[in-house]
Amino acid sequence: MHTFTAIFLVALLLATATRLWLGIRHIGHIRAHRDNVPQEFTAQINLPAHQKAADYSSAKTRLHMAHAVIDALLLLALTLGGVLQLLSDWWAERLGGDLAFGMALIISVALIVSAVEIPMNVYRTFVIEARFGFNQMTPILFVVDLLKQALLATVFGVPLLFCVLWLMAKMGQNWWFYVWLAWVAFNVLVLAIYPTYIAPLFNKFSPMENPELKTRVERLLTKCGFKSQGLFVMDGSKRSNHGNAYFTGFGTAKRIVFFDTLLSRLEPAEIEAVLAHELGHYKLYHVIKRMLLIFAVSLAFLWLLGVLMNEPWFYQGLGVTTPSTSMALLLFFMITPVFTFLLQPLLSAYSRMHEYEADQYAVQYSSASDLMQALVKLYKDNASTLTPDPLHSAFYDSHPPAALRIARLQGATRN
Numbered sequence: 493m494h495t496f497t498a499i500f501l502v503a504l505l506l507a508t509a510t511r512l513w514l515g516i517r518h519i520g521h522i523r524a525h526r527d528n529v530p531q532e533f534t535a536q537i538n539l540p541a542h543q544k545a546a547d548y549s550s551a552k553t554r555l556h557m558a559h560a561v562i563d564a565l566l567l568l569a570l571t572l573g574g575v576l577q578l579l580s581d582w583w584a585e586r587l588g589g590d591l592a593f594g595m596a597l598i599i600s601v602a603l604i605v606s607a608v609e610i611p612m613n614v615y616r617t618f619v620i621e622a623r624f625g626f627n628q629m630t631p632i633l634f635v636v637d638l639l640k641q642a643l644l645a646t647v648f649g650v651p652l653l654f655c656v657l658w659l660m661a662k663m664g665q666n667w668w669f670y671v672w673l674a675w676v677a678f679n680v681l682v683l684a685i686y687p688t689y690i691a692p693l694f695n696k697f698s699p700m701e702n703p704e705l706k707t708r709v710e711r712l713l714t715k716c717g718f719k720s721q722g723l724f725v726m727d728g729s730k731r732s733n734h735g736n737a738y739f740t741g742f743g744t745a746k747r748i749v750f751f752d753t754l755l756s757r758l759e760p761a762e763i764e765a766v767l768a769h770e771l772g773h774y775k776l777y778h779v780i781k782r783m784l785l786i787f788a789v790s791l792a793f794l795w796l797l798g799v800l801m802n803e804p805w806f807y808q809g810l811g812v813t814t815p816s817t818s819m820a821l822l823l824f825f826m827i828t829p830v831f832t833f834l835l836q837p838l839l840s841a842y843s844r845m846h847e848y849e850a851d852q853y854a855v856q857y858s859s860a861s862d863l864m865q866a867l868v869k870l871y872k873d874n875a876s877t878l879t880p881d882p883l884h885s886a887f888y889d890s891h892p893p894a895a896l897r898i899a900r901l902q903g904a905t906r907n
Contacts, residue, residue, distance in 0.1 A: 496809025504564055507833040511560040514884045515553045521881035522546045530878050530895060536868045548624045549877035559612060566608055567826060572811040580814055594657045594818030601822055624875055626733045640693050652678050660817045668794035676787055687740045687747045697724040705760045712764055716771050716857055720746045729753050734874050737766055739774055757873055762866035765858040772853030778846045797824045836887050843890040848900060855904045864901050
């Protein structure tokens with residue numbers, strides 16, 4: 493066996509086994525606490541709601557575990573199973589070894605991966621989400637969304653792919669830096685046009701009409717020194733009963749968006765507190781910090797790819813006998829998650845730190861008790877488990893567990 497093949501198999505086995513082990517731990521921990529609402533939540537959440545959240549979280553975790561196995565098998569089939577090499581040979585016979593070959597190869601693999609993902613998305617939407625009363629998506633809307641996503645991938649993804657492959661072929665040894673610049677520019681472009689041109693393809697955005705709430709929100713924005721293009725309500729209820737609020741865009745294109753489901757469940761003071769939390773992310777530069785981190789990591793990865801693509805063992809160890817720039821790009825980004833999986837807790841911890849910071853910002857401009865009430869309602873309405881396994885949470889959760897988050901806010905209230 494090739495040395496790198498053995499390293500890859502060990503890394504894949506370790507990552508997949510860890511994902512399954514974490515899932516088993518999580519389900520076991522949830523079941524152990526299923527019949528008792530945590531003491532600090534008994535006044536707001538009854539036992540049936542707590543048990544619904546436990547069952548919903550367990551169902552999602554089982555699907556995640558199945559996803560882990562399918563991902564591993566698909567990766568093995570594409571690499572050591574020879575599917576990538578077969579695709580490479582097939583396209584090389586018809587297109588040669590130019591840019592058309594590279595684009596055809598990568599798009600073929602993208603279609604295979606998408607074909608595997610669709611059944612899992614169907615199960616998630618029409619079985620799990622429907623079983624627990626969250627799904628509002630119709631089969632027709634599901635198909636329309638897929639077609640729109642495919643259109644966007646064609647309009648934006650195909651030109652980006654062409655640009656990347658052209659830069660890899662024409663820019664010499666430092667191609668990775670020029671590709672990085674193109675990648676950064678592409679992300680900035682998408683962020684700029686998303687609120688106005690992309691998001692409306694999937695949802696309807698209406699100006700906020702509730703005068704009392706609008707006045708309250710605008711007063712908060714003035715107090716925080718935040719200017720936006722407008723306050724919008726999104727018809728999230730046509731796909732799901734989950735509720736949320738978010739910022740989108742940057743510069744003069746900033747928008748504040750509330751799900752209609754969120755507005756229907758929270759009191760005006762609670763909505764104000766949720767908005768103050770979201771404002772905290774903006775005012776504390778969390779979005780910019782995360783973008784800079786992503787850009788820095790992508791630069792390092794592209795440099796590493798520039799080194800690996802010249803090494804025969806990189807291809808041979810992954811079952812490929814005909815190296816190419818497009819094949820190197822495919823292989824690298826397919827196996828990177830395998831080798832970086834154990835770093836996931838660091839990224840999750842970084843995200844949770846930002847959530848705590850945004851909470852602290854929120855209590856400076858709104859009521860901590862209102863924020864706590866809003867969070868508990870959202871945990872209940874979204875069926876988020878109150879008793880996650882601590883280790884599973886450390887790996888995956890971008891937000892702190894409910895008990896820890898509420899405890900910090902209670903501390904802020906006492907202070």
